Amino acid sequence: MRLTPGPPREIDLDGVDLFDLDLYTEGDPHPVWDAMRERAPLHHQVLPDGREFWSVTRFEDVCRVLGDHREFTSERGTVPTHLGTDDVAAGVLLTSTDPPRHTEVRRPLGAKLTARAVKSWEDSIRRTIVRFLAPALDGEPFDLAEQALLLPALVTGPLLGIPEKDWAELVQLTAMVTAPSDPHFRTGSEAATLAIAHHELVTYVREWVLSRRKSGFEDDSLLHHLMNVRPGGAPLTDEEIALDGYSILLGANVTTPHTVSGTVHALMERPEQFDKAQADPTLIPNLVEEGLRWTSAACNFMRYAVDDVEIAGGTIPARGAVVAWIGSANRDASRFPDPHTFDITRANAKRQVAFGFGPHFCIGAPLARLTLRVFFEELLQHFGSIEPAGEPQHLRSYFIAGMTHLPITAQKRRTP
């Protein structure tokens, strides 16, 4: 989807289809969300097949839906792709589990992923990123979006405990989960694409665990850690390990690449922002926060209302599905003045909710922040300028806002 909105246009909110994939591939959703925040902060849509959902788009409403599990449960699924079908992994998969069980399992996993814990990975992440960027410096066109899909695998592979030879396949599978209709990833029908990817990923983790048990090999990796945690006094079941391992793979792979591409694209369109960051590298952490706000790669998450609930001037009926549009919350003018201006010096950029909000706040956020900071430190250190070398191509997904192609050409920086 376009991250810089096009010219203003008339929006008919009764006729708008938020699940129209063309809106995200070719279109411009921001003016739609602007109109929703303004005129219909609780929006209701019925799909042609009869399924229906409510949407919240304002910052405070998005935080409330994501933050309050008593009013809005995760236990029937959290991804709009599965709207109307209760999650078969409810209460087992961490992202589809409410507190208190959620808290119990999350705590020991999160301990491995705090900012302090991931800090020890900084040097190896930096070496990986320097290697990743090197081919872009020869002056030839470099497809940043396509290459970036592999970046999280390069960075997190050793941390998760997954050998390099498996990553290309895993990246393909996680991409199939997030954009099953995108021609780059689709295999047969959308349902078949999703099922193949889920099946292969869950099986991969199951077999990883089986072979670890057999060999007795132990290491410091996150997947191995899953085998050893004892939330509430008992180890995770094999099904929990497989599903949470799947979830960690997915979280690691499918958002960071799009934050990289979207932020580089924003800098390319605004050379003055690029120059500002290059002149003052202390701005880089804030550039990362603004890039997260701007791209909002995880565009939305879904919850189900437990009982009738009053929100945003209306009522969501008990058992109704509600989509919390993170991409819209991060452009809410009541929080972020001139929200459609990309400004690396924005005072409160860090208040963005690109990692979500509440109990399910992204468990990998410290690692993502570290990776993005190192990425932009190295980029600004070595690149004198970046120019577009073709049109970007956007991911065919209403769930992940991203790019499949972003051709660039870069010039080496002369006096770093």
Next chain:
Amino acid sequence: MAMEQQAAPSSAPVALVQETAALWSQCLGVEVKAEDDFFALGGNSLTGIKIIERIFEDHGVQLSVRDFYLAGTPARIAGLIEQGRAGT
């Protein structure tokens, strides 16, 4: 990535097709006919994992994950089993 629907042979014996439909019915908890679509019946990857395991136990045939979901009906799956048994 292959986009085309897998052309699974539909020449499997009727008994095998019925047996496959019965297995699906057991795993999905609904009535299943030879030409029913896996996803329309409410199938998902967790039921798919079970069915592929059962087919391996019952017939010694390890179906590929992709072939299974792209085939989509008991009749076509029976064709894949038949093909697997023949070792082709």
